[in-house]
Each structure stands twice: as structure tokens, then as C-alpha cells.
Amino acid sequence: MSKQTIKSAVEQLVQPIVDAAGFELVDVEYVKEGNNRFLRVYIDKEGGIDIEDCSRVSEALSGKLDEVDPIPDAYILEVSSPGAERPLKKAQDYHKAVGKNVWVTTYEPVDGMKEFEGELLQFDEINLVILAGKKQHVIPFDKIAGARLAIVL
Structure with missing residues (x-):
């Protein structure tokens, strides 16, 4: 499965979770670094994202990923803020x-x-x-x- 296919599948799973929480989905990355693969989801909201926001989205997304299983390899899920120098994508x-x-x-x-x-x-x-x-x-x-x-x- 290509990185773009995985990214699209994860975006479809996480978008309703992010929308329901009143957050913005900034980006999804699926990358290999060393021997590990990382699925990174960047979220934001007016006033900024905190650790509880990230945890809530991570737990909900983790459940959906276990249910649908769109990623064949082992990976580490990270949900975070895009930071002060956030990327401009859309x-x-x-x-x-x-x-x-x-x-x-x-x-x-x-x-x-x-x-x-x-x-x-x-x-x-x-x-x-x-x-x-x-x-x-x-x-x-x-x-x-x-x-x-x-x-x-």
C-alpha cells in the first residue's frame, strides 16, 4: 500500500474525530525513520492544542485504526500540534x-x-x-x- 493511499485512508478516519472535537486537521504523515514507521497527525484549534486534546484524538483514532487496519506495517502513532512554524498545505x-x-x-x-x-x-x-x-x-x-x-x- 502506498504512503499516499495510507495517508488518504487515515485522513478519512480522523477527519470526523477532529471535526467532532472542533479542531482542524492540519496534516497527516506516514514516514519511515530508521527502523520505525511513524503515523503523525497534526491538529490545531484557535488558541492552540494541548496534551489533553492530542490524547483525546489519539485514543479515538487508535480505536478506528485497530478496527479498519489500513496500515499493514507496525507503526508509532503520534498526534500533536503543528507548532509555531506550522506548515502551510491547503x-x-x-x-x-x-x-x-x-x-x-x-x-x-x-x-x-x-x-x-x-x-x-x-x-x-x-x-x-x-x-x-x-x-x-x-x-x-x-x-x-x-x-x-x-x-x-
Whole structure:
């Protein structure tokens, strides 16, 4: 079973659990690190996630995973917050990040660069506009390799 198939199956199992709790499903990862496989579920809510929130979702999801058994290998389940530098994955993540500092990498150079850090001024689902230093960069959404919120120190 492919990682994407497992990720999709887990998203379908966890989404109703997260919705019922009033949380947001940020991301699901299924990765191999060393000899172990990890199923990581990232959740969030206004004001942040605490350990009890993670525990509640973990227990409910664990039961569903035991029942449906979509993952053939042994794995470690982790449910956590995406952290202060949360990844931006979905269009709604970018909309929420407007006005905040972000770090973006692209598949190919835009304005001669592949990494940008600055304030996300605008997002219209086709392009992002980032103010990095004193220059605005218009980055096509389909050229984004990765993006996350960035803490300004």
C-alpha cells in the first residue's frame, strides 16, 4: 500500500474525530525513520492544542485504526500540534497566513530565487505576494515546494 493511499485512508478516519472535537486537521504523515514507521497527525484549534486534546484524538483514532487496519506495517502513532512554524498545505492555510511572516521554497527560481521569507501580503489561490525586505515577490502557487509560518526574532 502506498504512503499516499495510507495517508488518504487515515485522513478519512480522523477527519470526523477532529471535526467532532472542533479542531482542524492540519496534516497527516506516514514516514519511515530508521527502523520505525511513524503515523503523525497534526491538529490545531484557535488558541492552540494541548496534551489533553492530542490524547483525546489519539485514543479515538487508535480505536478506528485497530478496527479498519489500513496500515499493514507496525507503526508509532503520534498526534500533536503543528507548532509555531506550522506548515502551510491547503489554500485555507495560506488565507489564514495573510499578514503573517512566512517562509516559502519553490520548485524553480522566481525572481532569481528559490527561497523567500517575509510577510504574506496576498493570496488568491493562483499567486502569493510576499514582501521580503523592501521587494514584493509574486510567486505562482503551483511553483511552491514547501511553505510554513516563520517566527520573527
